[in-house]
Amino acid sequence: MQVKSGRRSNAERTRAMRDRLVATARALFVAQGYAETSTPALVTAAGVTRGALYHHFADKRALFRAVVEAEAEAVAQAIEAADDRAESALDRLLAGADAYLTAMAEPGRTRLLLVEAPAVLGEAERRCIEDTRGDATLREGLEAAIEAGALRPLPVAVLAPILSAAFERAAESMAAGAEPAACRTVVRALIAGLTGRGDT
Amino acid sequence: MQVKSGRRSNAERTRAMRDRLVATARALFVAQGYAETSTPALVTAAGVTRGALYHHFADKRALFRAVVEAEAEAVAQAIEAADDRAESALDRLLAGADAYLTAMAEPGRTRLLLVEAPAVLGEAERRCIEDTRGDATLREGLEAAIEAGALRPLPVAVLAPILSAAFERAAESMAAGAEPAACRTVVRALIAGLTGRGDT
DNA sequence: GGCAGAAACATACATCCTGCATCTGTTTTT
């Protein structure tokens, strides 16, 4: 292992370059959107060349997908962490929803995950990323809550995406400057309404 | 006004050309998405030239906006029609939600309005189209229902977009082949939960 | 230690798309 500044292993070079490209891409995609961000501008901002980009990613979309996957992973982890700290099935739901809203407050996340991703990646590809993470967790949480009698029996396959969409819009509202407290209140009211008892 | 076959007034020519371009654009945007639809391919499909396109629309986005506005208008009309037939504030809400789901079942509508439009038009422009129509109606409906004591008092400014998103996802699920009955059940349950009584 | 091969990165090119400026022909107006 040389300590000389100029020498780096291939693994290091790859990781550094990939991280650099993904970080720069995230910033530009958030600021200008996917379509309006050209690869020449992107590599210039990153201080590298287009050759490096196309060496590490099949095309512009693959780079975007890498950005989105990293974002989705971060959100999923935040939710699972909150999930672990809850007791009852209903509490897990409420805590998960809360954690989702908090995680999505990270600047740019709503634009990447909720605006650009659906249009750039197909619905299919987007599902592969989002669905195997957040949505699956939510589905399990709902099933558990219904099983436990905490929630009205409703078709989870339909309910989960719909609730998920509600959470997403709440996150967008918060990103757009709405009262965080109001957003959380409404989301909790929505879930509470499904208990059939109507209390919070 | 000549009746000779080859002779058409300018107004007729304009309307025919615009309609033709919008109809063709809708089909292609639905089938391949906005970004993957090139203007050369579009005008070829329409049997006209790019000159005609850029004569009637400032740019590709303007054509897309025309398509989206037409879709949004159709949805808004369907909702208002259903609204007029309802009695109580709560009934208007439920009828409006139902009408929304039915209207959004029109093939391609979810992709245009919910996937492509947010990414292609800014959130700002999209709001101008969607918000001044569907969302405003929903907001008024919610305010009326809360005023009448039919719904729990919640911040409408936040609740309306969130409910709207839930409806939208329900529409997408239906477009993707989910049980229409299940979708309607869930949507109604969501609204019912907000009454604070929990019944349908 | 030095060299062959692979991998990381850079450069150059072919293709395509967008938007505009220009040009032709038709309709409307006076």
Next chain:
DNA sequence: AAAAACAGATGCAGGATGTATGTTTCTGCC
């Protein structure tokens, strides 16, 4: 009937994407 206004067609400039080809940097082996 002539001029003005307008619909529509053609050609061009700028720029973007993705690939093919070169060059440098590392890695495994002798």
